[in-house]
Amino acid sequence: xxxxxxxxxxxxxxxxxxxxxxxxxxxxxxxxxxxxxxxxxxxxxxxxxxxxxxxxxxxxxxxxxxxxxxxxxxxxxxxxxxxxxxxxxxxxxxxxxxxxxxxxxxxxxxxxxxxxxxxxxxxxxxxxxxxxxxxxxxxxxxxxxxxxxxxxxxxxxxxxxxxxxxxxxxxxxxxxxxxxxxxxxxxxxxxxxxxxxxxxxxxxxxxxxxxxxxxxxxxxxxxxxxxxxxxxxxxxxxxxxxxxxxxxxxxxxxxxxxxxxxxxxxxxxxxxxxxxxxxxxxxxxxxxxxxxxxxxxxxxxxxxxxxxxxxxxxxxxxxxxxxxx
Amino acid sequence: xxxxxxxxxxxxxxxxxxxxxxxxxxxxxxxxxxxxxxxxxxxxxxxxxxxxxxxxxxxxxxxxxxxxxxxxxxxxxxxxx
Amino acid sequence: xxxxxxxxxxxxxxxxxxxxxxxxxxxxxxxxxxxxxxxxxxxxxxxxxxxxxxxxxxxxxxxxxxxxxxxxxxxxxxxxx
Ligand SMILES: Nc1ncnc2c1ncn2[C@@H]1O[C@H](COP(=O)(O)O)[C@@H](O)[C@H]1O
Ligand SMILES: [Mg+2]
Numbered sequence: 001x002x003x004x005x006x007x008x009x010x011x012x013x014x015x016x017x018x019x020x021x022x023x024x025x026x027x028x029x030x031x032x033x034x035x036x037x038x039x040x041x042x043x044x045x046x047x048x049x050x051x052x053x054x055x056x057x058x059x060x061x062x063x064x065x066x067x068x069x070x071x072x073x074x075x076x077x078x079x080x081x082x083x084x085x086x087x088x089x090x091x092x093x094x095x096x097x098x099x100x101x102x103x104x105x106x107x108x109x110x111x112x113x114x115x116x117x118x119x120x121x122x123x124x125x126x127x128x129x130x131x132x133x134x135x136x137x138x139x140x141x142x143x144x145x146x147x148x149x150x151x152x153x154x155x156x157x158x159x160x161x162x163x164x165x166x167x168x169x170x171x172x173x174x175x176x177x178x179x180x181x182x183x184x185x186x187x188x189x190x191x192x193x194x195x196x197x198x199x200x201x202x203x204x205x206x207x208x209x210x211x212x213x214x215x216x217x218x219x220x221x222x223x224x225x226x227x228x229x230x231x232x233x234x235x236x237x238x239x240x241x242x243x244x245x246x247x248x249x250x251x252x253x254x255x256x257x258x259x260x261x262x263x264x265x266x267x268x269x270x271x272x273x274x275x276x277x278x279x280x281x282x283x284x285x286x287x288x289x290x291x292x293x294x295x296x297x298x299x300x301x302x303x304x305x306x307x308x309x310x311x312x313x314x315x316x317x318x319x320x321x322x323x324x325x
Numbered sequence: 326x327x328x329x330x331x332x333x334x335x336x337x338x339x340x341x342x343x344x345x346x347x348x349x350x351x352x353x354x355x356x357x358x359x360x361x362x363x364x365x366x367x368x369x370x371x372x373x374x375x376x377x378x379x380x381x382x383x384x385x386x387x388x389x390x391x392x393x394x395x396x397x398x399x400x401x402x403x404x405x406x
Numbered sequence: 407x408x409x410x411x412x413x414x415x416x417x418x419x420x421x422x423x424x425x426x427x428x429x430x431x432x433x434x435x436x437x438x439x440x441x442x443x444x445x446x447x448x449x450x451x452x453x454x455x456x457x458x459x460x461x462x463x464x465x466x467x468x469x470x471x472x473x474x475x476x477x478x479x480x481x482x483x484x485x486x487x
Contacts, residue, residue, distance in 0.1 A: 081359070337410045
C-alpha cells in the first residue's frame, strides 16, 4: 500500500510518500521569518505557493504517479487555521480528482506513530517542538496526554531566550552549542506544574538574570537546558511509570538536541526500557509521518467522507479513537 | 469604512469535471468559515464557479477574497501535476 | 492557473460627493498601474463606484483586488476625519 501525506499545521509544508515499511519521499519547505513567531496568513500563502512544486518533487522522488497512491492523508490539526485550510483543500482536490480515500490525521499522534515504522510497538512519546510540548501514550484506545505545557512550547521558550541573547532564529542549535561550554549551574525556576509543564517562569527568570549582566551566557544556556529538560524527563518518566510501557520515543524539532537525548536515554536505561529517536527528517514536521499514520488508520478501517475533512485548529490528541492498532 | 460593497467573481474552468473537483474541495471551507463579516454565496454552474459577496467592511472583504482565491488556486494546482 | 476570471465589485457611498472624492483619488492610481495581468475598468455612477475586472491569473487578480480595495479605503479614511 502507498500513502501520500501532506503536512502543514505550522510553518513547514511537507509532502511524504510511504509504504508500510519505507519512506519513498519526504520533501519539505519551511517558511522562515526573521523573528520566528506565528504568522497564520503567511504560512497559508507559503503552503499555497509551494504545494504544486513539492507535490511534483515528492512524486518524482518516489518514482510514482498519483494513480499508484492508495490513500491521501493530511494534517487536520492542531495548528494554524489558514494553513490547515490550504492543506485540507489540496488533499480533497487530490482525493476527489483521483478517486482515492482521504484520511485526516492528528499531527501530534503522527509524530509518535512514525516511530512504529522502525519497529517501535507501543511507546510513551515525548513530543517537543516550537509550539507543542506533550507527553502522550496509548491507553484505553486513545492517545492520552500525560503532561503538556500550560503555556509555551519548549522550542519557543528556547527560541525566545535565544532572541533575548541576540542570537538568531531558530535558537535551539545555538543555545545547545553555548550550553556545551557551560561550567556552572545557575538556579532557575523548575518547570513542572502538577502533572504539567510551564516554561514561562523559567524563561522570564533566565532573561532577568541575563539582563543583570552578572552571569556568563554559556552558564545561563546550560542551566536553561538542564532545568527545562529535567522537567521534560520527569514528566515522561511519570508517564512511563504510570503506563508500564517499555519504550520511550523522542520526537519533534527539539529532538535534535543531544543533551535532551542523553538525559532521556539515561532515564530509559535506568528503568531498563527501550529508547528511540527517529531520523531527524521524521522528527521535525514532515509529510511522511502524516502519510504513514494515514496509511495505518486506513488499513485499520478508518474512513472519512469529504464532510469529515473539516480542519480542527484545536484538534486534541485524545479526541482520536485509535481503532487501527 | 462601512460602505456597502457587493460583487461577484466568476471563474470558468476548461471542463465541468475540473470545475466540480475544485468546487467540491473548496465547498467545505466555504461552509465552515468561522465568522463572517462578509456574506458570500459559492456556487457551481457547469464549467463555472461563482462567488457572490456582500460586505460593509473593506478589510474583511479583502480577507475573504484572498482566502477563496487561495483555496481555488490550491485545489487547481493539486490536480494539475 | 490560467482560467478566465471575471467579476465586479461595487461600493455605495453615503453621498455623491463622497463617491466622487474617493473616485477621483483612486482614478489616478487606476490610470497609472504599471502593467496589468488583470484588465480592469473603474467607473463612477452617482453614489456608486464600480470596478469590473477580467483576468486569467488568480494571483494577479488577488493583487489587483487588494490594491483597489486598499486605495479606496485610504481615500475614504482621509476624508472621513
Ligand atoms: N539542537 C536543538 N536544540 C533545541 N531545540 C532545537 C534544536 N534544533 C531545533 N530546535 C528547535 O526546534 C523547533 C522547531 O521544531 P518544530 O516546531 O518541530 O518545527 C525550534 O523551536 C528550534 O529552536
Ligand atoms: Mg510538530
